[in-house]
Amino acid sequence: MSRIVVVTSGKGGVGKTTTSAAFSTGLAMRGYKTAVIDFDVGLRNLDLIMGCERRVVYDFVNVINNEATLNQALIRDKHVENLYVLPASQTRDKDALTPEGVGRVMDELHELGFDFIVCDSPAGIERGAHMAMYYADDAVVVTNPEVSSVRDSDRILGLLQSKTHRAKQGETVREHLLITRYSPARVQSGEMLSMEDILEILAVPLIGVIPESQSVLQASNSGAPVILDKASDAGQAYDDFVRRFLGETVPHRFLEVEKKGFFKKLFG
Amino acid sequence: MGWFSYFKQEKAGSAKVAKERLQIVIAHERLDRNGPEYLPQLRRDIMEVIRKYVAITDDQVNVQYEKGSDFDVLELNIALPDREH
Ligand SMILES: Nc1ncnc2c1ncn2[C@@H]1O[C@H](COP(=O)(O)OP(=O)(O)OP(=O)(O)O)[C@@H](O)[C@H]1O
Numbered sequence: 541m542s543r544i545v546v547v548t549s550g551k552g553g554v555g556k557t558t559t560s561a562a563f564s565t566g567l568a569m570r571g572y573k574t575a576v577i578d579f580d581v582g583l584r585n586l587d588l589i590m591g592c593e594r595r596v597v598y599d600f601v602n603v604i605n606n607e608a609t610l611n612q613a614l615i616r617d618k619h620v621e622n623l624y625v626l627p628a629s630q631t632r633d634k635d636a637l638t639p640e641g642v643g644r645v646m647d648e649l650h651e652l653g654f655d656f657i658v659c660d661s662p663a664g665i666e667r668g669a670h671m672a673m674y675y676a677d678d679a680v681v682v683t684n685p686e687v688s689s690v691r692d693s694d695r696i697l698g699l700l701q702s703k704t705h706r707a708k709q710g711e712t713v714r715e716h717l718l719i720t721r722y723s724p725a726r727v728q729s730g731e732m733l734s735m736e737d738i739l740e741i742l743a744v745p746l747i748g749v750i751p752e753s754q755s756v757l758q759a760s761n762s763g764a765p766v767i768l769d770k771a772s773d774a775g776q777a778y779d780d781f782v783r784r785f786l787g788e789t790v791p792h793r794f795l796e797v798e799k800k801g802f803f804k805k806l807f808g
Numbered sequence: 809m810g811w812f813s814y815f816k817q818e819k820a821g822s823a824k825v826a827k828e829r830l831q832i833v834i835a836h837e838r839l840d841r842n843g844p845e846y847l848p849q850l851r852r853d854i855m856e857v858i859r860k861y862v863a864i865t866d867d868q869v870n871v872q873y874e875k876g877s878d879f880d881v882l883e884l885n886i887a888l889p890d891r892e893h
């Protein structure tokens with residue numbers, strides 16, 4: 541079976557699309573045939589972050605409504621092999637997504653031999669978010685070190701274990717916590733919730749910490765997922781996250797303030 | 809503990825408050841979603857009845873629902889206002 545992974549958060553603007561783009565690219569770079577689906581119907585953006593916005597002809601809703609075949613709608617990624625993007629519709633609303641329609645697309649992707657299906661969830665807990673998580677085997681819960689994001693993540697964790705297909709079969713969705721936009725300097729000065737604080741509150745296994753980084757904006761400006769920027773801290777942190785997801789043991793990085801030479805001598 | 813770590817502690821800022829507030833609100837929300845659907849309404853009804861007799865605020869009433877193996881427990885805790893002397 542294809543492994544279906546939802547990238548979700550509840551709160552908006554925390555880095556779901558950035559993460560979906562980096563994650564799917566990282567999986568494909570390692571040879572896995574991967575599809576990444578934009579569930580944000582009406583507010584398509586994954587195409588821009590993946591740099592394929594000018595090649596969108598058909599979208600996810602067209603496939604659900606049998607107005608196009610899956611093969612017609614899937615966009616082959618230009619950066620890495622094995623990666624395909626299924627864009628969201630700009631013109632429909634989220635009611636176009638139904639459990640039957642989404643389920644049929646998942647089955648077809650499986651038949652096409654996809655190893656991974658990454659679902660980029662919209663914000664909120666309404667239909668779009670519900671449909672994005674419905675068939676998930678795994679959930680990457682994206683959380684910023686900030687009160688409303690942590691609270692919304694807890695809300696989403698509750699929904700994952702009650703409203704999904706797996707939950708209804710009496711099974712569980714595997715949960716992975718991904719903390720993004722982390723600023724070690726602000727954590728150290730006590731202005732920002734630390735990774736340990738968030739873990740203590742949410743009690744979900746940590747799969748990665750992505751630092752706040754200028755490279756993310758650069759990546760979205762150029763339409764190349766940040767994981768391709770191998771020199772950047774965020775790119776490296778996303779790469780570590782993908783390796784952990786695939787079962788490797790990789791130590792966490794970028795959690796400490798980089799010590800200045802002087803302090804290093806004094807306290808290091 | 810050197811002067812540096814002392815300095816660090818002094819700077820402890822709003823993150824501590826954030827953590828405490830989150831722990832409380834999330835604990836409440838988890839109880840609500842694990843309990844029966846009528847729980848929030850039950851809490852409001854109980855508040856209303858109690859308010860007929862004493863003035864209490866929302867955080868003085870704590871309704872907890874716990875699932876046990878044989879039976880579930882609904883626990884009701886009401887902190888009454890200070891006695892007047
Ligand atoms: N690690 C990071 N460092 C700096 N900026 C980041 C980081 N991650 C995300 N951002 C920025 O945060 C903004 C929101 O990111 P993104 O679009 O990925 O969030 P989202 O959760 O998909 O939002 P929405 O809920 O609207 O779908 C973008 O401007 C992005 O560049």
Ligand SMILES: [Mg+2]
Binds near residue numbers: 556558661
């Ligand atoms: Mg998004």
